[in-house]
Amino acid sequence: MKLKALPLLLAGLALSAPATVLAAGPTVYGKVNASLQKFDMEQISGGQVVSERDDWQMRSNASRIGVKGDYDINESLKAVYKLEYEISVDTGTNSNGREFAARNIVGGLQGSWGTFLFGRHDTPLKLIQEKVDRFNDLQIGDMSNFLVGEFRRDNMIMYTSPDFRGFNLTAAFSPGESAIGADGKEDDSLADSASFALTYGAGTDLYLALAHEQNMASNSSAGSSDITRLVGEVKLGAVKVGALYQTARQHKSEDAIAGVPSGINQFGSSFEKQDAWLLSGEWAATKAIVLKAQYGYSESKPLTANRSDAEATQIAVGIDYKLDKNSKFYGYYAQVDVEGDSAYSTGKPSDKTIGVGYEINF
Amino acid sequence: MTRSRLQLSLLLLASLLPGPAMAESDVDQADSLRFQQFFEDKSDSIKVWRETDGKIESGRRKPMVKTYEEGAPAGKPAAASAAPPAAAKAPVAKAAAAAPAEEIRGLRYEIRERYTLDRSDDTPYSALHVVTAMHKQMAGLCPNGWRKYAERSEPVGKDFFLYYELECL
Numbered sequence: 053m054k055l056k057a058l059p060l061l062l063a064g065l066a067l068s069a070p071a072t073v074l075a076a077g078p079t080v081y082g083k084v085n086a087s088l089q090k091f092d093m094e095q096i097s098g099g100q101v102v103s104e105r106d107d108w109q110m111r112s113n114a115s116r117i118g119v120k121g122d123y124d125i126n127e128s129l130k131a132v133y134k135l136e137y138e139i140s141v142d143t144g145t146n147s148n149g150r151e152f153a154a155r156n157i158v159g160g161l162q163g164s165w166g167t168f169l170f171g172r173h174d175t176p177l178k179l180i181q182e183k184v185d186r187f188n189d190l191q192i193g194d195m196s197n198f199l200v201g202e203f204r205r206d207n208m209i210m211y212t213s214p215d216f217r218g219f220n221l222t223a224a225f226s227p228g229e230s231a232i233g234a235d236g237k238e239d240d241s242l243a244d245s246a247s248f249a250l251t252y253g254a255g256t257d258l259y260l261a262l263a264h265e266q267n268m269a270s271n272s273s274a275g276s277s278d279i280t281r282l283v284g285e286v287k288l289g290a291v292k293v294g295a296l297y298q299t300a301r302q303h304k305s306e307d308a309i310a311g312v313p314s315g316i317n318q319f320g321s322s323f324e325k326q327d328a329w330l331l332s333g334e335w336a337a338t339k340a341i342v343l344k345a346q347y348g349y350s351e352s353k354p355l356t357a358n359r360s361d362a363e364a365t366q367i368a369v370g371i372d373y374k375l376d377k378n379s380k381f382y383g384y385y386a387q388v389d390v391e392g393d394s395a396y397s398t399g400k401p402s403d404k405t406i407g408v409g410y411e412i413n414f
Numbered sequence: 415m416t417r418s419r420l421q422l423s424l425l426l427l428a429s430l431l432p433g434p435a436m437a438e439s440d441v442d443q444a445d446s447l448r449f450q451q452f453f454e455d456k457s458d459s460i461k462v463w464r465e466t467d468g469k470i471e472s473g474r475r476k477p478m479v480k481t482y483e484e485g486a487p488a489g490k491p492a493a494a495s496a497a498p499p500a501a502a503k504a505p506v507a508k509a510a511a512a513a514p515a516e517e518i519r520g521l522r523y524e525i526r527e528r529y530t531l532d533r534s535d536d537t538p539y540s541a542l543h544v545v546t547a548m549h550k551q552m553a554g555l556c557p558n559g560w561r562k563y564a565e566r567s568e569p570v571g572k573d574f575f576l577y578y579e580l581e582c583l
Contacts, residue, residue, distance in 0.1 A: 078462040079455065081440035118444060119462070122453045132453045136444060156444070167449040179447045188445075212449050222447050254448050255438065378439060413441045414460060 080414070082117035086110065086141050087382075087409025089191050094401040096392075101399035112142040113409070114189035116155055122162065130162045132169075155204065166213045173208045175268060176222040176249035177201055180261035180283050184294035186332045186344040187368045192405045193386035198350045198364040199328035200300050200311040201279045203270045205245060218256070222249040233276070235306040239267075257287040267303045269310035276307035290336040297329045308355060313364075323362075326352040330366075342372040344384070362392040378413040478522045478579070481555070515558050521582045525551045530573045537573055544576050556582035 089111050095104040118136035125131055137152040146153050158171035178201060187193025196202040210224035225246040228239025239245075247265035254261075261283040268277050278301045285294035300309050302324045309323045328350035335343045348366040370384030387404045440459055443452040528537040529544035539547055552560050564579040 079440060079459045080462055081444065081460065083441050116441075118441070120440065120444075120453065130453070132449075134444065134452070162449070162453060167453075169449065174445070176447060179445065182446055212447055214450060220447060249447060251447060254446065255451070413439050 078119050078121040080117070080119055082115070082136075082139075083411060083413045084115045084141050085113040085189060085409065085411040086115065087113060087190070087407040089405050089407040091191075091403075091405050093403040093405075096399070096401060101401045110142045111191055111407075111409075112140045113191065115139050115141045118155075125161075128163050131159070132162045132167065133159045134169075158208075158210075160210075164214060166211060169208070169210045169212075171208060172204065172206045173210060173224075175203045175205055175208075175247040175265055176210070176224050177247050177263035177265045177268070177279060177281050178203055179222075180249050180251055180263045180281065181296060182254065182259060182261075182283070182285065184283055184285050184296050184330070184332055186294075186334055186346050187370065187384060187386060190368075190384060190386065190409075191407060192366075192388055192403050193346070193368045193370070193384055195296070195330055195346075195348055195366070196311070197313050197386075197388050197403075198348050198366045199298065199330070200277060200309050200326055201265075201268075201281060201298060203265075203268050203277075203311060205247075205268065206271050218253050220251045220254065222247075222251075224248075233304070233307070235304055245269075259283070259285040276303045276310045277301070278303050291333065292335075293331075293333045295329070295331050298327070300326045300328075302355075309352070312352070322355045323352040324355050326350055340374045342374070344368075344370045344372065360392075362390060364388055364390045379411065381408070381410050383408045476520050476522055478524055480524045481551070482524075482526050518556060518558060518582045521556070522580070523552075523555050523582075524577060524579050525555070526575045526577045527551070528570065528573050528575055532572065534573050536571070548576060548578055552578065552580055556580065559583040 089109050091105045091107060091109060093105040094101050116136055116138050118134060120134045122130050122132045135157050136155040138155050139152060140146050145151055154172060156173045158169040158173050160167060160169035185195040205226050207226045207229060208224050210222065213221040225243035227242055228244030230238045230240045233239055245267045247263065247268060249261060249263035251261040253259045264280045266278050268279065279298055281296065281298035283296045285292060302309055309326055312323055328348065330346065330348040332346040337343055346366065346368040350364045352362045354362065366386065366388045368384060368386040370382060373381045375381065385406045387402060389400055389402045391400050440452065440456060525548060527539060527544045527547045529539040529541055530537055531541055560580045560582050562578055562580045566577045567574045568577065
């Protein structure tokens with residue numbers, strides 16, 4: 053070998069040798085979100101609207117702790133995992149007396165071709181909302197108080213494509229594992245429940261998403277809802293405006309829509325279809341202060357033929373005071389009114405709350 | 415359509431086009447379908463322990479400083495031009511050497527140097543000598559040692575930039 057070539061060879065070796073890349077190791081993340089709430093809630097009793105709750109309460113709002121991580125299996129394949137649990141910072145235990153409640157717990161594989169995840173996870177349809185629901189996780193403010201479709205499903209197998217010019221496609225399915233449906237038959241096929249989502253511009257100033265799911269409900273119970281949801285959000289300077297529209301139907305004629313809000317007594321659980329929409333906006337008035345507002349509406353048709361539709365209306369306004377990038381104080385007011393059938397009541401029960409709280413993300 | 419209306423329309427249209435992705439923390443992205451981004455480490459991700467030595471990490475990671483960017487506190491790159499690197503790095507090295515070890519530990523940098531595989535008027539470094547220059551930079555930034563996380567090369571004209579990502583011990 054010529055001596056002149058030696059430096060070049062050494063340089064080539066130095067550059068081609070694998071860099072000392074360390075496995076990233078697990079990362080902890082989570083949030084503590086707690087609030088002090090004044091509730092004023094009503095229910096129907098004996099055909100009359102009566103007070104159900106009128107008190108102050110401390111609430112933990114989907115506070116959670118999670119561990120995520122990844123490591124290289126080879127140059128083109130990564131193992132990924134996410135184990136996330138809800139914690140109740142108000143009482144220490146949830147309604148089942150447990151300190152931790154599983155949220156999204158998945159493992160999977162990731163490459164340039166996309167991500168596969170296996171486990172218990174929010175459905176793609178639920179996740180396309182991003183932050184259009186400005187009062188997500190808050191008492192009476194969360195949009196699940198008036199519309200269906202906020203499902204977390206067991207036994208999910210989910211694929212998300214890599215970003216293609218801003219577009220992402222996600223598909224998920226879940227075997228029913230012989231759960232007995234409302235029709236009395238077992239859900240025993242590979243993909244008894246399925247959910248699909250197409251998103252554009254996630255995390256940017258213009259976001260659009262469309263999702264559809266079939267035979268879906270929470271956990272591993274037999275699914276019963278077919279839902280189509282459309283979401284959009286645009287950011288114009290300090291202002292964000294978002295909208296959501298969805299239509300839900302019972303999966304089979306024997307089913308009822310799954311996930312109807314239980315906190316509003318007028319609703320019950322026996323509906324065959326629901327149409328809902330939401331408009332929301334926020335304005336970053338200063339670097340620290342964000343003003344938010346939301347209006348939502350749903351119309352649900354009862355299974356009982358001679359009863360008229362139940363209409364739910366949500367109004368919420370709030371203010372965030374950011375302490376830094378990861379923490380804030382907030383205050384808000386939310387109200388959901390339900391106008392139901394005269395078979396329930398001639399009145400119009402209303403759930404209201406005003407709350408102040410803090411959120412610490414880590 | 416008048417010119418001002420056209421300009422206004424274009425401005426409105428531009429404002430509707432996707433802008434740069436906003437920096438979000440892990441917990442924000444956990445509730446989204448952006449799994450590719452979610453599993454990436456953020457600049458402020460909280461590491462639990464290092465798999466290499468099992469040590470507990472000290473907490474939230476410090477943001478990555480790109481030393482070659484305008485206004486970066488670690489000083490300008492040595493060989494984006496043909497200037498000798500040692501002179502440009504000297505003040506940085508002195509400042510880092512004078513700082514207490516606790517302040518330096520965990521600082522994260524991305525550094526770069528230009529090199530050529532042939533001959534270039536823009537850099538004095540060959541593929542071999544650029545490694546020495548990079549090590550001088552790292553020694554200046556992290557006088558107590560460093561851990562190198564990643565390495566890559568990107569073409570620039572007929573030359574290349576060699577990048578290292580490192581964290582001070």
